[in-house]
Amino acid sequence: HWDGNSASELPAPFAPLDLPPPEEYFQRKVALISGITGQDGSYLTEFLLEKGYTVHGIIRRSSSFNTGRLHHLYEDQHERPNKFHLHYGDLTDSTALVFLMARILPTEVYNLGAQSHVKVSFSLAEYTADVDAIGTLRLLDAIRTCGLTKHCRFYQASTSELYGLVQEVPQSETTPFYPRSPYGVAKLYAYWITINYREAYGMYAVNGILFNHESPRRGRTFVTRKITRAVAEIHENKQACLWLGNLDAQRDWGHARDYIEGMWLMLQGQGLDLNAGQAPTDFVLATGETHPVREFVEKAFGVVGVTLAWSGSGVDEEARDVKTGKVVVKVDPQYFRPAEVELLLGNPAKAERMLGWKRQVKFDELVKEMVEADLTAVRNFVEDQN
Ligand code: NDP
Numbered sequence: 001h002w003d004g005n006s007a008s009e010l011p012a013p014f015a016p017l018d019l020p021p022p023e024e025y026f027q028r029k030v031a032l033i034s035g036i037t038g039q040d041g042s043y044l045t046e047f048l049l050e051k052g053y054t055v056h057g058i059i060r061r062s063s064s065f066n067t068g069r070l071h072h073l074y075e076d077q078h079e080r081p082n083k084f085h086l087h088y089g090d091l092t093d094s095t096a097l098v099f100l101m102a103r104i105l106p107t108e109v110y111n112l113g114a115q116s117h118v119k120v121s122f123s124l125a126e127y128t129a130d131v132d133a134i135g136t137l138r139l140l141d142a143i144r145t146c147g148l149t150k151h152c153r154f155y156q157a158s159t160s161e162l163y164g165l166v167q168e169v170p171q172s173e174t175t176p177f178y179p180r181s182p183y184g185v186a187k188l189y190a191y192w193i194t195i196n197y198r199e200a201y202g203m204y205a206v207n208g209i210l211f212n213h214e215s216p217r218r219g220r221t222f223v224t225r226k227i228t229r230a231v232a233e234i235h236e237n238k239q240a241c242l243w244l245g246n247l248d249a250q251r252d253w254g255h256a257r258d259y260i261e262g263m264w265l266m267l268q269g270q271g272l273d274l275n276a277g278q279a280p281t282d283f284v285l286a287t288g289e290t291h292p293v294r295e296f297v298e299k300a301f302g303v304v305g306v307t308l309a310w311s312g313s314g315v316d317e318e319a320r321d322v323k324t325g326k327v328v329v330k331v332d333p334q335y336f337r338p339a340e341v342e343l344l345l346g347n348p349a350k351a352e353r354m355l356g357w358k359r360q361v362k363f364d365e366l367v368k369e370m371v372e373a374d375l376t377a378v379r380n381f382v383e384d385q386n
């Protein structure tokens with residue numbers, strides 16, 4: 001009798017016949033990036049091209065252009081022919097992922113693709129789970145299906161949103177998780193399936209638990225960029241007031257460019273003795289500082305010489321420009337979340353010790369760079385898609 005447990009395991013379809021021998025395989029430096037059109041994807045592409053990688057990116061079909069952050073890389077194509085490729089695909093489409101994996105035969109896969117907006121995840125909970133949780137499984141399974149478990153390293157974009165409701169401060173790789181949004185819960189599945197595939201199939205698969213990181217390329221619906229764009233618009237008399245939600249939330253904000261390097265370091269085996277069988281491990285990337293949203297607002301207005309005076313509290317809180325007396329910041333409860341993550345503060349000691357990674361850009365420098373970039377954009381009437 002069949003005991004219900006012993007179905008035959010077939011070898012993966014492409015292994016090992018269609019693969020180049022490992023020595024030859026690993027001489028290639030070929031990255032596949034999901035989420036290449038996002039903030040992090042664009043910086044990572046620049047970084048990897050500089051390092052001599054061939055970069056393949058997965059883009060979604062969209063009715064408008066979603067490649068604004070990559071245009072400059074296309075323009076550089078003649079300097080690096082055949083080094084940068086975009087392919088249509090989607091984390092909800094397993095067939096496309098397997099097809100791309102089998103054709104590209106990457107040496108490193110970076111899973112940055114996600115429905116990444118926490119507030120939106122409350123409206124699109126099922127979709128967020130499909131892309132952020134099951135999408136990660138689909139990508140890992142595409143690697144396995146193609147027989148690449150030993151040939152390809154995998155980076156998962158995990159997040160400080162896993163910590164959610166405060167259990168411990170500062171938060172490190174050993175802090176318990178308590179996600180507070182459908183986004184956080186979906187990313188929790190992705191975190192564990194990455195570890196499971198590492199343990200079950202011996203894959204080099206790691207989680208980077210990254211705290212918030214920002215830049216002039218940050219999407220405009222995230223709070224930092226919403227603020228810096230509004231400061232520029234208000235300064236140029238194109239907008240009257242900035243409407244925000246929870247001003248008390250505290251975040252550990254770094255610069256995206258610094259965090260990209262950390263992602264790459266995690267896949268290079270830094271600090272690990274792989275020959276001695278040491279398993280890959282997960283890392284927190286953070287600055288080790290936290291700041292309330294209110295402080296980000298003050299600093300951003302400070303860059304254009306505006307001092308704020310706050311009054312009221314809760315939904316009635318507002319801020320006036322001390323010189324003009326005009327109200328320039330108000331609270332709108334529509335931006336509150338059904339459940340909030342009040343405090344994030346990361347401890348990056350493990351990454352500093354094992355990867356030699358350290359953030360370079362300080363909080364004030366980040367705010368200044370973002371406001372100045374938005375001022376230039378507003379003055380030049382640049383309506384970016386970010
Ligand atoms: P963005 O929102 O800027 O970019 C998300 C990317 O995912 C975009 O390229 C988007 O494509 C793509 N994407 C969305 N849905 C799908 C899908 N169904 N299939 C394939 N691709 C899809 O995010 P960031 O660059 O800021 O973040 C990168 C990753 O890191 C995300 O996974 C995010 O959750 C995570 N993260 C981010 C942090 C941060 O502070 N920035 C901190 C910790 C983790 P399109 O352009 O077409 O929308």
Ligand code: GDR
Pocket residue numbers: 116117118119158159160161210211212213221222223224226243244245246247249250251293335336337340341
């Ligand atoms: P977060 O980033 O939720 O931390 O997720 P976001 O910038 O959206 O919010 C940060 C904090 O600011 C408060 N807030 C507002 N947020 C937005 N978006 N808009 C507002 O008007 C507003 N007013 C106040 C929020 O309530 C929150 O407390 C980001 C994303 O990049 C995730 O993908 C990533 O995993 C985490 O960072 C780490």
